[in-house]
Amino acid sequence: MLIAVALAVWGVDAHADALDGVLEVRSAYVSVEGGVFLLHARIEYPVSPAIRDALHDGVTLTVDLDTRIERERRFWFNSEVVELTLRRELDYHAVSDRYLVREVRSGSQKSFATLAEALSDLGTVEGWPVLIEPQLTAGHFRISVRAGVRRGRLPASLHALMFWTDDWHRVSEWYTWSLPD
């Protein structure tokens, strides 16, 4: 029985390189327009034949941009001001032979002839409103941004089972900077 468990775990390890490649937040900054803080970021997502094949097979990739704004405290843990996630989906439209980038919250969608263009669009965040000025009180603030990729649109009932073997899940390091006073 224990051998069966060992084999199953070994099977998980065998697929552990599905999302291999660079996943990082290259740059990020915020601008303020009319009292609204807008986030701009450039993210590099991994590109590999495995990803391309998976997309062509019908797999949807969900990419999350997690943003966390905290107020720094000297002698205690930082207090969280805002935590937001910008979620986008990338999939391949077989009928039209195009890659679709979909904004989950707004439902807007763009199509691209190549995967590179689609990933470039996916890795570009321009003017995403994350904060309004009244939310910032006195003190030092810190913004952290992190990108994540995982296989999306899984049937909910399979979530509980898939965690054993789901290697389609990566998270980048946090990209952190402080807001100027």
Added chain:
Amino acid sequence: MVAPGLTGPPAPKPRWRGIALVVLWAAVGVGALLLLAKSVQNSGEFSRLQPWILLLNVVGVVALTVLLARKLTQLVRDYRAHVPGSRLTARTVAIFGALVVAPLLIVYLFSLQFLNRGIDSWFHVEVKQGLNDALVLSRAALDLRVREYSRHTENLAHSLANATAEDVAERVYEERRATAALEMAVYGSHERIVTAAMENPLESLPTRPPPDLVRQVGERRAYVSLEPQAGGEYLIRTAAPFSDSPARADDRYLVALYEVPTQLAALSEAVQHAYSQYGELAALREPLKSSFRLTLTLVLLLAMLAAIYGAIFSAQRLVRPVQDLIEGTRAVGKGDFGTRLPLPSRDEMGFLVHSFNDMTKRLRRAREEATRSQRVVERERERLAIILARLSTGVVVVDRELTVSIANQAAGAILGTDLSAATGRALPQLTAGNERLGQFVAALVVRFGAGREEWREQLDLDSASGRRTLMCACTPQPGADRGLGYVIVFDDITMLLQAQRDAAWGEVARRLAHEIKNPLTPIQLSAELMRRRFLSSMSPQDAEVLERGTRTIVQQVETMQQMVNAFSEYARAPEMRITRFSLNQLASEVADLYRSHDARVEIRLELDERIDAIEADRGRVRQILNNLVINALEALDGVATPRLEIATRFEQGAAPDAGYAVVTVCDNGPGFQRELLGRVFDPYVTSKPKGTGLGLAIVKKIVEEHGGRIDADNRPEGGARIRVVLPVTDSTRSAAGTRERRGELRREIV
């Protein structure tokens, strides 16, 4: 299990441990369920909890495995050591385990098979092929439209190449209306809009051409793309340069946007959706199977381990009261009636344990009662033993075969043998070398043989040391069956009889002295008077007769006076003058006196130097020695080589300051006649032709006055021997005299 936990109230630790274990497992189970529920609701949360869920499961399996291994090891060890209850536990565990594990394994294997086949069936080859065909069909249908719109756009662009600006605007407007395009626009260099016609007149500007379109048209190539929209619609975007030749300087190009008919778009979208779903599932095929396998295996492992552990736990709980009962029974078997078993529950087992506890309580009470009774009996027996030991009366308890069950010290002393080790032995076996005991046993045998069981008689036992007279009574043992045991009580009344005789002789002597002595003097005086008065006046013949007669009278009267004096001496009350003198010296003096008196007899002296001096009446002790020597010398008349031995010896008494001087006078004469041996110290007991017969009687009297004792016997090599024991000091004599007087008193009471 001590007998751990056998006595006293049940130990609370195992129960608390069991409850704690159950609570822990319940908490782990509820925790796992909560995690699962939370993770299903929210995939993000699930990602965060994933390691914890995995850890929890693995910890569960490892913990269960460790617990189970410990339990199984303990069980195997107990089984090999034949610990009570281990076999029952092993059997129960095996049955429970088989009942649980077999269905679990069947369900597991069936589920595994079902899942594998079920998942594989989702990805049937026909399904895949059908989807591919549908996709190709959709593409073909859409391609037809795309090519048609592309060719139309190209033709229009070429036809507009040489037209004036007004004509271009008019033609574009007309063509848009004719082809029902959503928008149609002409761009110049740098994406400058030359003219545009829109389906929706409210929109002033056409949509911005995508970069790849601009780039492709810049290379003088036609462009076409099918763009799926968010609402399931499809747009066909076509573009064509006015001139295909790069040499011409005309940078204008025509861009047209067409909408795919709704029905075709919906069908294509349906195909796309199905294809996408299928691909998604197909990609999940192997991971899904692995996940199912792993999950099922983990669940199976958890269930199996928990079931077996639960089986062992339950079996041990079931068997524990039985083990306690076994331990308790063993303890009771070893005599520990204080065993109390903990009550397991109020079921049948509890009733059994309760009954066991009740039984041990009753047994303990019964044993305490028996112990108490035994102690009482022992105490009574000890008291009886003390009484028997202190009795001067001999007590012997025998059965019909004369086997001794009880014999006190006095019995041994009276019978002249040590009966302390005689218990369990037959009396006839002990008679060897003991004449007195032999006669005693013979007397018993005669009476028992005659069927007499209850009698009281006087027994005379003769031996070399003299005659002993016993007053003996026999009665069947009370409480026992008749004939099984007899209590024989006997008392040595020799001394009592002797004392009675002595008293009688004393009285006789006193009366004789009184009655005879008085007339003797007148007789003697009368005879002498007669002689003086008539002797001178009588004829010589008569005078001679008178002379002879009166002399005879006077001589006989003197003889009678001597005899009366001797009696008087015998009957005289003691009046001693105690002095301290050397016994050895006295003995030497007496020996010297008689050596000179009769040189024919060899008189030997053996004196113990340890006897320094004794406290006694010197004159009377001299009389003792004189009488004994005279008695011996008289006995040696007619012996060829007469020999007389006088020996003194010191004997240490029981008390440290009590010493005795033993004087032994032996001769090599004929010895005492056997029938007279018990009475040689009685007055007038003599085998000699002359003498008063009072010599030894007087010796005995003097010895007794000194608190000593005397006995007479015959030496094995021949000749008489008389032994006199005198206390060395006056205090010892007083104590001995007191004892003797007490003994006499007791005998008188008896």
